[in-house]
Amino acid sequence: MAKGRAIGIDLGTTYSCVAAWEEQNGRAEIIVNDQGNRTTPSFVAFTDTQRLIGDAAKNQAAFNPSNTIFDAKRLIGRKYKDPEIECDLNLWPFKVVPGADDKPMIKVNYKGQEKCLAAEEITSMILTKMKDIAGAYMGSSVENAVITVPAYFNDSQRKATKDASIIAGLNVIRIINEPTAAALAYGLQKRATFSGKRNVFIFDLGGGTFDVSLVTIEHEVFEVRATAGDTHLGGEDFDNRMVHHFVQEFKRKDRVDITGDPRALRRLRNECEKAKRTLSHANDTTIEIDALFQGIDFRFPITRARFEELNRDLFEKCMEIAQNCLDDAKMEKRELHDVVLVGGSSRVPKVQSLLEKFFERNDLCNSINPDEAVAYGAAIQAALLSESYSIVPSMVLVDVTPLSLGVQVKGDLMSVVIPRNTAIPVKMDGVYHTTKDNQSWMSLPVYEGERTKASENNLLDKFSFRGFLMLLEAILSMLCLNLIMMKGRLSSAEIKRMIEEAAVFREEDKKFKKIVEAKNALDYYIYRKERGLKDFNVSSKVSASQKEAILSAFTVGKTLLESEKHNEASVFEDYLKMLQNICQSIV
Structure with missing residues (x-):
């Protein structure tokens, strides 16, 4: 248990959110930032005079693209040679270079000097901002936090997130998975409406990552049955498809290529993000940007159908991952009581229609705020782990x-x-x-x-x-x-x-396992019989010629084991049977 009050932080790829437990209300409260917004952009910018974090950083991104950093979550805990990072390098306006041990380092110009920063450092700045937002709301500094990460973050990414938290001066009392936190939020808000066991499918499609979890809620116990996901799939990838499409359209219509202009790309990306949001409630929209490149105005329409076609494979991939989670949990769709939508990108109409078709139901749970559910659940977990709260919900979390x-x-x-x-x-x-x-x-x-x-x-x-x-x-x-x-x-x-x-490669794996088992059986038999030949009682019953024949057969067997030419288990199995027959006939 942590001493002192604790907060919950949803550390997102594109937006972050912080919440705290309020005993008098019996619920978690999302804390607004200094701009009055309930979520804060995960952006950090460097200028000749200052460092900007959050809304201020994102607002000036179009004018200072090479020194405005975002997507740190897609870098943290990874190697520079990661194929996904290599793909993102072509999309980021800032420069990323390999550092020691192939660690990706972000180059920025700050106060006239060039600096190389690790993703942990950028992340720590965002966490510091969230800590300060919470401190201003609570009237005192806060050190304890529960921080959420994608369920499919690996060991290195989780440790790197903890390192970033330490740099930010936060004591991480627990790291929990984002869909698990959302399940806690769902459970607190909905458990008064149901009783007994409830199987809930959490579909968390955010700005940069995608996770699904199947959670069984029974009384006070929240048990994660299975989880699946993709740490490089989210709303930003939908934006990237739109940006690429409009770059090609601009090139076709006006015979100019803007890919070498970071400022133009940043302005286009901002408008594509807005268009994506608009298409969630409208059938079409138009992107208009004055003097986008070389004084040429940009004006192109886009329909919801075109947006859906651009991202069709990404939407379908979400359904494949959902099926994998069900398979791992060994549960049928009809056994689910609710499908909960989490993450801003879950608002995309095509995603929801595919989910309704996949789960064969039209009552997806939209009643919890998809942008705030993860931070809300993290705050609940923080309250459960803090000694400063006496009135907290009775919940037990079992993750995987x-x-x-x-x-x-x-x-x-x-x-x-x-x-x-x-x-x-x-x-x-x-x-x-x-x-x-x-x-x-x-x-x-x-x-x-x-x-x-x-x-x-x-x-x-x-x-x-x-x-x-x-x-x-x-x-x-x-x-x-x-x-x-x-x-x-x-x-x-x-x-x-x-x-x-x-x-x-399941079949290939089975074949390989069979070969190894056959080779190990042959190797062990030769080893055991060689030792047996050294025994006086056995040796006395074996003539010199018989012993020489056995040893010769063992030598051939060892050569067979060392050879890389044979890739069939039957070769080693047959030779083992032959050795067994030889030994049985002699001894």
């Missing part, structure tokens, strides 16, 4: 880990210790044997992922192994004897690829 965790064993097999969608916190132990006589220790590589072949998953660390511990924030902790090596964590592109490849 999104990816399997395991170790590499002989034959490059992934031995899963903590399966994905396991309720956390959890501690699991595995029993592993040494591979050689008199071996006093062993180094076990730790991976996260869903592939059978360990090296095709993502290496976290190498440890002298003793146990696993998954913390409440879904951050991996190790009970180990000696830390051997630390390795940079996986990229978001890789984490997204893991489960997809697990399905595509």
